[in-house]
Amino acid sequence: MSIINLAPDEVTIQIYCKACQSDIEITIPRAVVDNATSFPIAHLHLHGNPLHGLTLYIDRHYGVRGTELSEAVTIERQKEISPLTSLVLLRVPKRLKQTALAMLKLRQGSAIEVAIMTGKDPTVESQYLGQLWRMGYLIRTRVQQHYQYQIAQANP
């Protein structure tokens, strides 16, 4: 495990994934770590084919304290998909804009991570993410009892 890039806004971490049998690179906004109030934070990264999830437990210095692999994931996708972009953001209802903006930075994340970025309550972000998912802007993936949201892609 190592930090391979520490940019002003983002950190890129290289970590070994047992399912891929290779190192993968995970980029997250630094705000998710810098604004967190308890550590380690759990960041789930979905990737690969078949899709699987690797949860990273990250400390306040962006160090990875542990990982957990999840191979059983369920994708929940709306019929009408509208990939979220900076342009599409203009059409998003005002109350959902901060949540959508956080997702644009995160690319994939949980309500807890979005709440760290927006400073709102995770329960509120969970509702807002659900609304963005129903509008087709996000894809939702269930991993055990946990929802992970991703920016919808036009051609999956």
Ligand SMILES: [Zn+2]
């Ligand atoms: Zn993997």
